[in-house]
Amino acid sequence: MYIRPDIVGNEFAEVSLTIDEEANSRRLRLEDLKTGKVRYLDALELETLVWLPEGNLAKLLDPSADRWREEDA
Amino acid sequence: MTLTDIPTSSSGARGPAAPYDELIEAQRVHGSLYTSPAIFADELEQIWYRTWVYVGHVSEIAEPNDYVRKNIGPQDVIMTRSADGEVHLLLNRCAHRGNLVCEADAGNSSSFRCPYHGWTYRNTGDMLGYPFHGGYGGRGKLDLGLGRVPRVGIYQGFVFGSFAPDGPTLEEHLGEAKGEIDRLVRLSPEGEVEITAGFLKHKARANWKLLAENETDGYHPQFVHASIFSVAQSGIGALYGEKSTAVTRALGNGHSENDLRPEFRRIGAPLGWFGTTEEKVPEYSAAMRARYGDAAEEILIEGAPHVMIFPNLFIAEIQMFTIQPLAANLTVQHVTAVQFKGAPEMNKRMLQQCIGSVGPAGMLLADDTEMYERNQAGVAELRPEWLDVRRGVHREEIDERGLTVGGATDETGMRGFWKHYKHLMTEGRAQ
Numbered sequence: 001m002y003i004r005p006d007i008v009g010n011e012f013a014e015v016s017l018t019i020d021e022e023a024n025s026r027r028l029r030l031e032d033l034k035t036g037k038v039r040y041l042d043a044l045e046l047e048t049l050v051w052l053p054e055g056n057l058a059k060l061l062d063p064s065a066d067r068w069r070e071e072d073a
Numbered sequence: 074m075t076l077t078d079i080p081t082s083s084s085g086a087r088g089p090a091a092p093y094d095e096l097i098e099a100q101r102v103h104g105s106l107y108t109s110p111a112i113f114a115d116e117l118e119q120i121w122y123r124t125w126v127y128v129g130h131v132s133e134i135a136e137p138n139d140y141v142r143k144n145i146g147p148q149d150v151i152m153t154r155s156a157d158g159e160v161h162l163l164l165n166r167c168a169h170r171g172n173l174v175c176e177a178d179a180g181n182s183s184s185f186r187c188p189y190h191g192w193t194y195r196n197t198g199d200m201l202g203y204p205f206h207g208g209y210g211g212r213g214k215l216d217l218g219l220g221r222v223p224r225v226g227i228y229q230g231f232v233f234g235s236f237a238p239d240g241p242t243l244e245e246h247l248g249e250a251k252g253e254i255d256r257l258v259r260l261s262p263e264g265e266v267e268i269t270a271g272f273l274k275h276k277a278r279a280n281w282k283l284l285a286e287n288e289t290d291g292y293h294p295q296f297v298h299a300s301i302f303s304v305a306q307s308g309i310g311a312l313y314g315e316k317s318t319a320v321t322r323a324l325g326n327g328h329s330e331n332d333l334r335p336e337f338r339r340i341g342a343p344l345g346w347f348g349t350t351e352e353k354v355p356e357y358s359a360a361m362r363a364r365y366g367d368a369a370e371e372i373l374i375e376g377a378p379h380v381m382i383f384p385n386l387f388i389a390e391i392q393m394f395t396i397q398p399l400a401a402n403l404t405v406q407h408v409t410a411v412q413f414k415g416a417p418e419m420n421k422r423m424l425q426q427c428i429g430s431v432g433p434a435g436m437l438l439a440d441d442t443e444m445y446e447r448n449q450a451g452v453a454e455l456r457p458e459w460l461d462v463r464r465g466v467h468r469e470e471i472d473e474r475g476l477t478v479g480g481a482t483d484e485t486g487m488r489g490f491w492k493h494y495k496h497l498m499t500e501g502r503a504q
Contacts, residue, residue, distance in 0.1 A: 023136035023181035042138060042182040044193075 007033070089498065090115035097495045099488070100463035104452040107280040113401035119497050120384055121146035122236040125246040127386035127395055128152055128162060128222075130268035131230040132414075133179075138196060141179045144397050145234055150222060151175050152232060153196040156183060160227065162234045163198045164220035174219065185219075194219050229258045230266060231386070237503070249476060250328040253378035257388055260377055261413035262360035268393065270410040270424050273431065275438060277406060279445035280452075281384075281398035282490075284406065287441060288381040288389070289329040289486035291321055292464060297444055301436040307348065312336050317481040321465075323489025324476060327383030331481065334375045346376025346390065347422075354418045377411070381486065383493060391423040392431055402449055408438065462487045 005016035013034065020029040020040060028041045041049070059065060090111040096103035106112055122145070129143045134154040142165065143150045149165035151174070167174050167187040174185045174194065184201055186193040191204040198219040206212045222234035226243030231254060233243050244251065258266050277284065287293065291313040294302075302310040312319050318335035337346050343358070344350055351358035351373070362369040377390040387394040388411070397405040410427035412420045430437035452460065465483025472478045479485030 024134070024139040024141065025177070025180040025182070027138075027181050040138070040181075044182050044184055044186060 005029075005031070009033070087118075089502070093495055093498045097491050100466060101459040101461050102491055104454075104458055104460060107282060107449065107452045108401055110401050113280075113398070115498065116398070117146055119502055120494070121398065122148075123240070123503055124237070124384065124497065125224075125226060125233045125235045125241075125243050126384065127382065128232050128234045130266070131160060131227065131232060132265075132267040132269055134160065136181060138181050138183045139179070140175070140182065140185075140196060142175055142177070145222065145236070146398050149173065150234065151185075151219075155195070155197045159197070160225060160232055161197055162222035162225050162232070163194075163196075164222070166220055167192055168194075168200065168215075168217035168219065169203070229254050246326055247382065248326050248328070249324040249474065250326070250330075250380060250382050253324075253330055253380040253382075253388065256375070256378045257411065259365070259372055260361075261416060262357065262364050263413075263415035264364075265414040267412040267414050268409055269412055270420075270427070273408045273433065275406040275408060275431075275442060277404045277442045277445045278402055279404055279442075279449035280401055281396050281404045282494075283445050283448050284396050284404055284441075285381060285384060285387075286487045286490055287445070288387045288394070289321060289331050289379065290484065291319070291331050291480075292482040292484070293444070297440045298437060300440070301430065304436065313481050315480075315482060319481040321479045321481060321483050321485040322472070322476055323478075323485050323492075324380070325489070325493075327490050327493030328381060329486030329489050330378060330380040331486075333379060337374055337376055341374060343370060343373035344376075345374065347419075349422070354422070357416045357418045360415060381490075383490065392427050394431075404445075406438070406442075462491065 005018040007014060007016050009015070013032070016031045016033055018029045020027050023040075025043070027043075028046060029038065030041065031038045064070075091105065091109065096106055126145045128145060128150060129141060129152045131154075133139075133141045134152060137154055137156045137158065140151055140153040143152045143162075151163045151165050153161045153163060155161060165173050165175050167189065169187065169190055169192045172187055172189040174187045176188070182196065184193055184195050193201040193203070195201055198221050200215060200218045202212065203209065203215065206214070209215055222236060223238040224235040226233045226235070228243055228247060228251065235243075247254070258264055294313040295310050299310070301307070311317065312333050313331075318339060319331060319333045320335065322330050322332050324330060333346065342350070344354070358373070361373060365372055378388055379390055381387050385396040387396065391411050393409050393411050395407045397407060399405060408427075408431045410420075410424045412423065429435055462484045465479040465485060466488070468483070469477050469479045469485055477485055477489065
């Protein structure tokens with residue numbers, strides 16, 4: 001049975017969230033609906049995100065932190 | 074890591090624990106080989122922590138970041154697949170205080186956090202970090218990771234590990250047994266085996282060698298398994314009779330097989346080896362014939378192997394056993410049904426047959442285990458000291474591959490096992 005993924009979206013980004021059962025334990029499947037890029041997050045990674053300080057999260061939100069970098073262009 | 078890093082015998086002795094040349098003769102072996110704790114400790118060093126040992130199958134960690142807990146003898150091994158797809162064999166021991174890092178039998182995680190003090194490792198074994206890093210002078214100050222099994226080898230998806238940093242390659246170790254794994258895998262219409270049915274663990278209060286020897290002992294089935302053969306109205310018992318054209322073959326390096334193909338060829342019925350017909354599994358048969366064409370007939374007639382791969386992997390046609398030695402008188406058998414990729418019809422039947430024969434109320438393994446435990450009690454008796462392994466020695470032949478072949482009920486496989494064992498424990502010892 002197909003279960004429609006939950007979507008978190010706004011004017012800036014749109015990401016689908018599903019709980020994936022294919023691996024040896026459950027994980028969160030995230031898909032950037034603008035590009036189709038997919039990332040899985042396991043429980044320990046999710047817990048880590050919960051505890052990520054705002055400042056560290058802000059660093060990751062810098063458009064050139066891991067994406068749109070001159071050296072990758 | 075070196076061998077000396079691995080805790081083995083309590084004595085720490087590196088010399089032979091016993092005069093193996095005297096205890097292992099061509100036609101008989103001494104009872105102390107099954108009962109001596111010192112010999113068991115020596116076996117851990119010279120066999121289990123040195124040669125190639127089967128650990129798990131790649132299909133058990135199909136997704137990136139999947140992991141399963143496995144073992145090499147008493148060693149607790151985490152088999153992981155890192156995000157890049159690489160398979161790793163890590164020791165389940167925190168580099169800090171030696172606690173177990175993983176508790177669950179299986180999971181999916183890119184990293185492992187020890188529950189004791191929070192030291193955290195990538196699933197490659199590399200250290201990620203530790204809490205309150207000031208106590209160590211800051212981040213990244215410790216170059217400590219999880220222990221690794223030094224060599225990992227994969228053949229047809231079967232993952233083996235060796236604690237010896239060098240030595241024979243996995244393919245050299247498998248030698249003639251490779252062909253038997255190939256025979257199993259080609260019974261999948263997609264050419265892949267999947268070990269996804271889950272494991273049952275059977276504890277046997279017996280020495281691991283009694284199990285390894287029994288796996289290709291064609292002499293016992295008509296006695297020990299008479300009840301299941303009669304209940305199931307099975308023709309398998311006759312395959313292990315004196316009139317059978319099946320053979321027992323020593324494959325070298327301690328591996329052995331009961332080669333039942335001569336009987337299956339004589340009968341000439343596709344899937345007869347599995348006790349069924351093509352009509353009962355039409356989708357599987359069609360898929361096999363589509364993949365293999367004319368060769369499918371022979372593949373379906375000859376069936377799956379019955380092979381014991383030294384020291385711990387036993388493929389019994391549709392079932393797979395791994396032997397885990399824990400003490401001179403304690404062994405755990407991990408049992409699962411083989412599954413063929415792309416063959417749901419067959420897989421369901423194989424699972425049912427597996428449960429019937431080696432499940433909790435199964436009628437095959439319980440009989441064998443009863444024999445193992447009686448045997449362990451018996452070999453501890455003081456007289457006559459020896460176990461006889463001469464059956465069929467006078468009628469053995471060398472086949473076209475240069476391998477020793479005996480009759481269906483002969484102890485050719487056992488003699489091959491002991492020849493390799495003796496080599497590993499004497500002139501082939503680690504220096």
